Amino acid sequence: MELSANSRGRRRRRIRPWHIGLYVWCGLVFLFLMAPLIVVFPISFSSSAYLQFPPPGWSLRWYTAFIDDTAWIDATVRSLNVAAATTVLSTVLGTMLAFSIVRGKFLGRSMINQISMLPLIVPVIVYSIAVYGLFAQLQLIGNWQAIVLGHTVHAIPFVLILVGAALRTYDVNFEQAAMSLGASRLTAIRRVTLPQIRPALVSAMFLAFISSFDELVVAMFLGGSNMTLPKKMFDNIINAIDPTIAAVSVLQIVLVTGVLIVVSKIGAGASPTA
Amino acid sequence: MTAAAVTAARVPPDTAGRWWRGHRADTLLALVAAPAMVFLFALYLLPVGLLLQQSVEGGSLAPYEKALTDGLYVGVLFDTMLIAAYVSVACLLLGYPVAYFLTAAPAPWPTIGIVFILLPFWTSILVRTYGWMILLGRNGIINRLLLETGLISTPFPMLNNTTGVLIGMTHVLLPYMVFPIYAVMRRVDLGLLSAAEGLGAPGWQIFRRVYFPLTLPGVLAGVTLVYILSIGFFITPALLGGGKVIMIAVLIEMQVRQFLNWSFAAALSAVLLTATLLVYLVLRRLFRSDLQWS
Numbered sequence: 001m002e003l004s005a006n007s008r009g010r011r012r013r014r015i016r017p018w019h020i021g022l023y024v025w026c027g028l029v030f031l032f033l034m035a036p037l038i039v040v041f042p043i044s045f046s047s048s049a050y051l052q053f054p055p056p057g058w059s060l061r062w063y064t065a066f067i068d069d070t071a072w073i074d075a076t077v078r079s080l081n082v083a084a085a086t087t088v089l090s091t092v093l094g095t096m097l098a099f100s101i102v103r104g105k106f107l108g109r110s111m112i113n114q115i116s117m118l119p120l121i122v123p124v125i126v127y128s129i130a131v132y133g134l135f136a137q138l139q140l141i142g143n144w145q146a147i148v149l150g151h152t153v154h155a156i157p158f159v160l161i162l163v164g165a166a167l168r169t170y171d172v173n174f175e176q177a178a179m180s181l182g183a184s185r186l187t188a189i190r191r192v193t194l195p196q197i198r199p200a201l202v203s204a205m206f207l208a209f210i211s212s213f214d215e216l217v218v219a220m221f222l223g224g225s226n227m228t229l230p231k232k233m234f235d236n237i238i239n240a241i242d243p244t245i246a247a248v249s250v251l252q253i254v255l256v257t258g259v260l261i262v263v264s265k266i267g268a269g270a271s272p273t274a
Numbered sequence: 275m276t277a278a279a280v281t282a283a284r285v286p287p288d289t290a291g292r293w294w295r296g297h298r299a300d301t302l303l304a305l306v307a308a309p310a311m312v313f314l315f316a317l318y319l320l321p322v323g324l325l326l327q328q329s330v331e332g333g334s335l336a337p338y339e340k341a342l343t344d345g346l347y348v349g350v351l352f353d354t355m356l357i358a359a360y361v362s363v364a365c366l367l368l369g370y371p372v373a374y375f376l377t378a379a380p381a382p383w384p385t386i387g388i389v390f391i392l393l394p395f396w397t398s399i400l401v402r403t404y405g406w407m408i409l410l411g412r413n414g415i416i417n418r419l420l421l422e423t424g425l426i427s428t429p430f431p432m433l434n435n436t437t438g439v440l441i442g443m444t445h446v447l448l449p450y451m452v453f454p455i456y457a458v459m460r461r462v463d464l465g466l467l468s469a470a471e472g473l474g475a476p477g478w479q480i481f482r483r484v485y486f487p488l489t490l491p492g493v494l495a496g497v498t499l500v501y502i503l504s505i506g507f508f509i510t511p512a513l514l515g516g517g518k519v520i521m522i523a524v525l526i527e528m529q530v531r532q533f534l535n536w537s538f539a540a541a542l543s544a545v546l547l548t549a550t551l552l553v554y555l556v557l558r559r560l561f562r563s564d565l566q567w568s
Contacts, residue, residue, distance in 0.1 A: 016477075029448075036406045040404065051414075099303070100304065104306075108304075123546055125508050125523040125526050125546075130325035152317075156310060216399070230398060233398075249398075257393065
């Protein structure tokens with residue numbers, strides 16, 4: 001171990017020609033990843049109604065256009081509501097599921113685990129038309145609550161993965177100690193276990209929220225004429241490209257960056273590297 | 275995630291179970307899973323089952339026959355698989371060096387690199403697609419640059435065709451390639467490389483015979499994941515393809531929304547689902563261990 005650590009240090013200091021190639025290649029890949037995010041910033045401040053680059057002048061008119069248009073604001077508020085409800089529902093269901101799967105030893109436990117993970121594998125388009133067919137018969141199309149149900153199906157696996165991982169490493173002796181001091185099982189879980197796995201819960205809620213807030217296909221089928229923000233953006237891109245969507249994009253990027261910073265401070269496991 | 279998984283492996287497996295012994299506790303725990311199971315049954319398994327049932331309505335296999343023999347639809351299936359293959363290869367070529375960079379680069383760079391991957395990863399696909407439209411259009415930034423530098427004399431078509439779809443999909447799916455490869459690379463013992471070097475192997479041989487085989491599980495996981503997600507892709511081909519690139523998910527949507535042909539849409543869904551699950555099961559056979567996107 002000692003030896004490998006030493007040699008690792010030595011390997012790093014020696015710069016070889018192919019290292020330069022590697023760094024240039026990776027620089028280009030990072031540019032490729034960031035470029036579509038960066039370009040929306042100048043366009044959103046453009047004074048022109050056309051996609052002109054560089055913009056002929058600067059203005060805030062597309063931000064005003066977004067705020068003044070009730071259709072955009074309605075879609076945004078609807079998306080926030082759907083995402084919030086999805087977060088609550090999927091965190092409750094997914095956390096209970098994680099407790100059951102991690103601690104239980106009953107028959108069929110692994111099958112339950114696999115069924116819960118299926119939404120990650122089954123293509124969204126297949127699920128969307130399936131649930132669209134069922135909800136159309138039940139006359140639920142157009143309700144924002146219907147979208148919440150569809151999004152929760154897809155958020156449960158995220159919660160299960162993150163909370164499950166935290167529960168596996170959690171030392172149950174803490175909970176036992178609380179119970180030997182007189183706490184009931186539920187109180188012990190609520191006051192001792194849940195606070196200890198809070199970073200994982202925060203990350204799970206973040207994933208559930210973003211996955212719902214960004215989701216288009218399920219919302220497109222279930223929403224009917226009640227558009228969510230992604231549906232409104234989709235229609236806007238397809239019909240007429242008007243830089244209002246650039247302003248919306250910038251606001252979204254800023255929001256995601258902000259939330260990502262908060263989660264990286266208090267969450268755990270949201271990035272596969274943490 | 276990875277660190278957590280490693281710690282999990284060190285904890286004796288029965289520690290979590292020791293607390294609630296006996297059948298009573300197990301019944302209780304099974305009941306705790308019940309709400310989520312009822313939810314997933316009613317809103318997941320049931321609708322998907324009902325959809326698949328519609329593909330064989332009346333005991334006829336005609337929709338499947340249409341999907342698998344009509345030249346038009348076979349072409350769509352073939353294009354879908356071809357595009358998914360191209361995207362997988364592109365993601366591998368772009369992602370493998372980046373994953374290595376994240377494990378090997380000196381101090382601040384891996385963190386910066388991860389931010390550059392996570393930020394687009396968590397940005398709405400619609401925002402990114404819109405960004406690509408600004409970049410790739412006929413009068414887009416890239417064409418303008420190429421024209422002004424004199425590299426090309428007429429705008430290069432990159433939007434509303436397969437090129438645009440490939441670029442957009444590679445951008446969306448690249449993180450799904452980098453993460454599994456990175457997770458495996460972090461566990462590779464670099465001492466083995468020094469050993470190979472000490473034994474006189476040239477650099478290329480060390481990579482081909484030692485490092486690459488050691489990282490192969492991550493590569494296979496990444497390729498499979500990207501391929502599975504690619505064949506079911508809808509948003510990017512719908513927007514960057516401009517109606518000219520028809521992938522199977524776009525075809526399914528058209529059958530439902532425009533033609534109300536449910537039995538055919540259901541058969542196409544069954545074909546897509548089967549292809550996805552087949553690829554997934556092959557992957558599962560290759561790696562018994564836990565296969566999670568993270």
